[in-house]
Amino acid sequence: MSQLKKTLLGSIAPLMLSGMLIAQVAPVNASEADQKQYARFTQDNELLTPRNYREWMFIGAQVTPKDMNDGKPAFPEFHNVYIDPVSWAHWKRTGEFRDGTIIVKELTGVGAKQSASGNGYFQGDFNGIAATVKDSKRFADRMENWAYFTFDSYDAKKGNIQDDEACAACHKANAEEDMVFSQHYPVLRAAKPGK
Ligand code: HEC
Structure with a gap:
């Protein structure tokens, strides 16, 4: 492998790795936050009085x-x-x-x-x-x-x-x-x- 390719790989690989990490971690956090519900209900689907x-x-x-x-x-x-x-x-x-x-x-x-x-x-x-x-x-x-x-x-x-x-x-x-x-x-x- 040429020196240039090695250098390029060396600088790109960590970027790719961190990109993968972000791709794996971010959606989990985002969807957890996205799912937070503020309307609360009784078992019979009646809306509990909102408080905050x-x-x-x-x-x-x-x-x-x-x-x-x-x-x-x-x-x-x-x-x-x-x-x-x-x-x-x-x-x-x-x-x-x-x-x-x-x-x-x-x-x-x-x-x-x-x-x-x-x-x-x-x-x-x-x-x-x-x-x-x-x-x-x-x-x-x-x-x-x-x-x-x-x-x-x-x-x-x-x-x-x-x-x-x-x-x-x-x-x-x-x-x-x-x-x-x-x-x-x-x-x-x-x-x-x-x-
Ligand atoms: C004749 C028309 C009319 C009726 C009937 C009506 N509303 Fe509305 N409502 C409005 C208008 C116009 C607004 C926005 C302006 C305001 O607040 O006056 C509004 C705003 C709201 C909002 C704020 C969110 C939004 O859609 O803008 C809520 C919550 C709401 N109304 C609840 C109710 C409930 C509960 C009832 C039945 C008990 C009801 N409304 C009946 C006309 C109506």
Whole structure:
């Protein structure tokens, strides 16, 4: 073997070896992390009340104030929306909501309409939560495999699954991205690959 070939081999072989090691180790770690599920269920497929969502990714804060909705908005009044971190990472990578995605919307009342920054709507106290989960096995018969839940209170052990007509139908008809209202979430749009 010529000296040149030997030198080349000597410098390439370790690179190839480390490449093989990375190829063997990385996917295992990635898939373990990828499989982490944040939606937890009872044995009967009922969603346990999500607990640590305020530490997930915050994607938006719509407000349907009482004074613009005849005093009775469907979801009073601020809607602070969080997506679990692994599904957020998946969204950034693929622009899709993975199986297992959970999105929680926490409701907060309007606390004040005036502050040092001016007139407006300022968040007051927490009012409760609603959630949606995508799961093609568990919710195979649901619209686009998303199931919607309400909760009687923060202390409730589990959520109440809703009929498709009550929640999913409006999402299906009006939401821009796989049942999710991405048109109201600039954070989602900005992170979508290819944008
Ligand atoms: C008449 C239409 C309509 C109905 C019915 C409806 N929603 Fe929504 N939902 C929206 C809109 C619009 C948004 C985004 C803007 C906002 O929060 O107001 C939203 C947002 C959400 C989000 C945040 C994720 C997303 O898709 O943007 C969750 C979770 C959610 N709704 C749960 C529910 C549940 C649970 C029900 C049934 C009890 C329900 N929704 C019924 C219109 C609807």
